[in-house]
Amino acid sequence: MNFLLIIRDQTSPIGEKASPPSASAPFCEPERILKAYGYDVLASSVERDFRRKIREADAVVLQMPIPGIRVWANLTAKLKAVPLMWWCSEMTAVSSLASSKNEGEGEDDIPVDGILTPSMSANELHWALHLGAKHFLERRQWMEERTQLISRLEERKWIDHAKGILCEINRISEAEAYEVLRKRAMNERKRIVDISALIVKAHQQLKT
Structure with missing residues (x-):
């Protein structure tokens, strides 16, 4: 799994100052962290651009609060079968909690295959992506059996x-x-x- 496509919700901050991959940096850019660990990274926040870039992606990284995930997950499913990983930073976690309380959004049926965090080391990211890909295959098989x-x-x-x-x-x-x-x-x-x-x-x- 080498090519990762990061999707930012349009309501999420874009173009924040880059920070090193440490847990103390609240707005760590996933591009910087993932590129530093040897991954080829693309990023998008617009559907038209996303449709073009998804062709090259081995996995999609969703950098957004939970309420925005389902829309992008549904769009991804229509275009290409790839693992979906949630970028759980301090910002997306806090926003997700606030949204779930205000809107009653369920937290147990999030359509993602794994979670990545800014504090992960290169090895931790590798195994998180590996297990996410395994979960994706199991989820896809379950959905086919259900259908x-x-x-x-x-x-x-x-x-x-x-x-x-x-x-x-x-x-x-x-x-x-x-x-x-x-x-x-x-x-x-x-x-x-x-x-x-x-x-x-x-x-x-x-x-x-």
């Missing part, structure tokens, strides 16, 4: 609805209704769920 599960549940609804219609109209059992769906799907070279959807929609049109 597949939701899709299967939706398909089951169509099939069960179609079986119910066939049972009612033809006065047959569920097993026989499923066999009707299966044979028609084979004959028309379509999926059973597609045949089921056609039957359900045709039945609904007849009832209206």
Whole structure:
């Protein structure tokens, strides 16, 4: 993981005086710290610029309070699958706490894969990014499994609805209704769920 893209929320201070990577510096610029540790760093705070630069990034570093994270996380997900790391400085931490109290923003479902802080050493940053990348892969796998599960549940609804219609109209059992769906799907070279959807929609049109 060599190329990092830093995203600053437009409401965050930009162009602060650079500080050395120490915990005592409240506005440490992540660019300076990450570059000093050997990473190639790009930065952006504008969506159009971000869309161009994300192509080169191995990970995105979000330098902003928590309420701004979800918007950028959603945009990132549409453009490229990369780990999301939160730059948790004194400024972003304090702003996040204030926002969560004022707006009731949840803190348990932040869509990030890890946290980076200005006080981290080169080795600490390396391992934080490494573990963040691992968490990202696990999160991505979980999301894919969740999507597949939701899709299967939706398909089951169509099939069960179609079986119910066939049972009612033809006065047959569920097993026989499923066999009707299966044979028609084979004959028309379509999926059973597609045949089921056609039957359900045709039945609904007849009832209206």
